[in-house]
Amino acid sequence: MKLCSQLGRGLMVALLMGGAGGALAQGQIGPGQEGTVKAQHGDWQIVCRPPPPGAKNETCALVQSVAAEDRNNVGLTVYFQRFSNGQQVLRVFSPLGVLLPPGLGLKVDGKDVGSAPFLRCHNFACYAQVVADATLIERLSKGQSAVFIIYQTEEAGIGIPVSLKGFAEGLKGLGQ
Numbered sequence: 001m002k003l004c005s006q007l008g009r010g011l012m013v014a015l016l017m018g019g020a021g022g023a024l025a026q027g028q029i030g031p032g033q034e035g036t037v038k039a040q041h042g043d044w045q046i047v048c049r050p051p052p053p054g055a056k057n058e059t060c061a062l063v064q065s066v067a068a069e070d071r072n073n074v075g076l077t078v079y080f081q082r083f084s085n086g087q088q089v090l091r092v093f094s095p096l097g098v099l100l101p102p103g104l105g106l107k108v109d110g111k112d113v114g115s116a117p118f119l120r121c122h123n124f125a126c127y128a129q130v131v132a133d134a135t136l137i138e139r140l141s142k143g144q145s146a147v148f149i150i151y152q153t154e155e156a157g158i159g160i161p162v163s164l165k166g167f168a169e170g171l172k173g174l175g176q
Contacts, residue, residue, distance in 0.1 A: 039173050042166015046173050057084075062170040066162055076148055076160050077125070080132065080140075080167075082174055088132040090140075093125040094118075098150045104128040105149030105157060108139045108164070115149075141168040 035047040038060065048060040060081070067075030077093040092104055098118070106113040113136065116128040130136070140146065143164045149157040 039170075040166075041170035041173055043163040044166045044170040046170060060174060062167070062174055064162055066160060071158070074150075074152075074158060074160070076150075076162065078148070078162055080171070080174075088137065089129055090132045090136065091127055091129040092116075092148055093127045094148075094150050096121065096124075096126060097152060098126050099152060099154065100126065102151045102154075102157070107147045107149070107159075108143040109145060113139060137171070140164055141171065143167075 035049040037045050038048050039046040041062075044062050044064050046060055047063045048058045051058050062080040063077065065075065065077040074095060079091040079093075080088070081091065082088050094104065100118045100121075103115040103117045105115045116130045118126045118128045120127060132140075141164075146162045146164055147159040148162060149159050151157050
């Protein structure tokens, strides 16, 4: 599967972050919300938005968007976010029309990591989310590539590769 160029990925993030869309829970970043790219770490960007009402600090996430050039409307936006309570979340947005029951699969460097259910669909995407434990963070930090698997039919999944280049550095850049 061919992926958009690095410039195309950055443009996709800018479009997703700046376009219209539904709001997520307060303090969470997702497509359709305004944001500013604060840093680039390999293939990942730190994207921040102003603090939600009552908060002091801006909300930031480590973000990468990939789009398939050979499949119409198939792509993902992956967010990794740390919250002030210490919780770390991996959230993946997929296109509308994805088959929901199988959930979202993940492989890192060819090894199966597991799957997560889709939690909700908005007017712009469906998303799956997991609380990222130390094991998952370590795999993503030390890995070379991840493949997120979505299903448009029951017969076969579509593996969408996501580079992990810069993920570990981006985590350090997110700070706390």
